[in-house]
Amino acid sequence: xxxxxxxxxxxxxxxxxxxxxxxxxxxxxxxxxxxxxxxxxxxxxxxxxxxxxxxxxxxxxxxxxxxxxxxxxxxxxxxxxxxxxxxxxxxxxxxxxxxxxxxxxxxxxxxxxxxxxxxxxxxxxxxxxxxxxxxxxxxxxxxxxxxxxxxxxxxxxxxxxxxxxxxxxxxxxxxxxxxxxxxxxxxxxxxxxxxxxxxxxxxxxxxxxxxxxxxxxxxxxxxxxxxxxxx
Numbered sequence: 578x579x580x581x582x583x584x585x586x587x588x589x590x591x592x593x594x595x596x597x598x599x600x601x602x603x604x605x606x607x608x609x610x611x612x613x614x615x616x617x618x619x620x621x622x623x624x625x626x627x628x629x630x631x632x633x634x635x636x637x638x639x640x641x642x643x644x645x646x647x648x649x650x651x652x653x654x655x656x657x658x659x660x661x662x663x664x665x666x667x668x669x670x671x672x673x674x675x676x677x678x679x680x681x682x683x684x685x686x687x688x689x690x691x692x693x694x695x696x697x698x699x700x701x702x703x704x705x706x707x708x709x710x711x712x713x714x715x716x717x718x719x720x721x722x723x724x725x726x727x728x729x730x731x732x733x734x735x736x737x738x739x740x741x742x743x744x745x746x747x748x749x750x751x752x753x754x755x756x757x758x759x760x761x762x763x764x765x766x767x768x769x770x771x772x773x774x775x776x777x778x779x780x781x782x783x784x785x786x787x788x789x790x791x792x793x794x795x796x797x798x799x800x801x802x803x804x805x806x807x808x
Contacts, residue, residue: 592717593767594692598668601648605674611648612671612711619650625741625795626651629804632791633737639705642731645712649675649688656684660706663687700731707731707738713778714743714770717761721771725785732808738787740805745774748800775803782807 604612613619638659646652646664648671656662656679664686666672672690679686691699707728716724728738747755755762755772762770773781779789787807794803 591767592720594667594715596767597666597715598670601668601670601674604648605670611650611674613650619654622651623654625804626654629739629793629806633706633739633806635706635737640703640733641706641708642700642704643708643710644728645710645715646675646688647671647710649678649686651708651710652686652688653678653682653684655708656686657682663689663700663704665689665691665700667692702731703733704731705733705736707736709738709740709742711741711743713740714772717768717771721781722785725781725787729786735808737790737806737808738782740778740782740803740807742778742803742805743770743772743797744778744794744801744803745772746801747772752799772800775805778803778805 600612604614610616611619613622638661641655641660641662643652643655643662643664646666647668649664652662652664652675664672664675666675666688667690669690672688675686675688679688709728713721713724732738745760747753747757750757753762753770754764755770760771760773760777761768762772775792775794779792782789782805790806790808792803792805794801796802
């Protein structure tokens with residue numbers, strides 16, 4: 578199943594967020610260590626985050642919500658550094674993997690399975706830090722603004738939201754079935770990614786009520802990604 582939304586004036590397209598679980602089921606049957614597959618890929622993400630997190634000026638032991646925590650790789654890494662982490666993901670197989678990883682690493686982390694567009698409404702407004710762990714580019718159309726507003730709600734006053742998302746300009750549109758008009762990628766009739774230009778992403782955050790702190794574009798794979806920090 579999925580949710581239909583209007584991509585333009587002529588047609589509707591379909592999403593399938595729950596389909597991520599089948600990917601995790603397949604990954605667990607391989608040598609992959611998580612969604613990004615290799616330890617080296619996660620090491621690169623840790624390095625990128627290490628350059629950004631000190632700039633956020635978070636309090637000691639910040640209460641942290643990782644949106645799209647997947648197999649828990651980053652949640653465990655943050656926990657080792659003193660963050661008090663809650664990880665949220667729609668895929669139950671990912672959450673099971675994450676709990677196993679945290680137990681093996683002797684880290685106390687709360688993992689929650691749920692629809693990321695709905696479950697946030699049940700979370701208390703207690704987080705110093707919310708991290709978009711490559712989630713936002715998976716959220717499509719009319720789901721995006723309500724999710725961003727819920728992120729703002731669960732942040733404590735002065736809390737920080739760090740977006741880590743794919744952004745344009747897309748360098749290989751044919752390879753990833755990207756439509757420049759709608760700014761979405763499609764696979765087998767299902768819309769899988771939204772890749773907006775940086776000004777588009779910043780406008781979304783401002784519309785949701787955030788104030789921008791800084792924006793850093795960086796290279797990830799064959800296309801750029803961006804860190805956007807806001808409060």
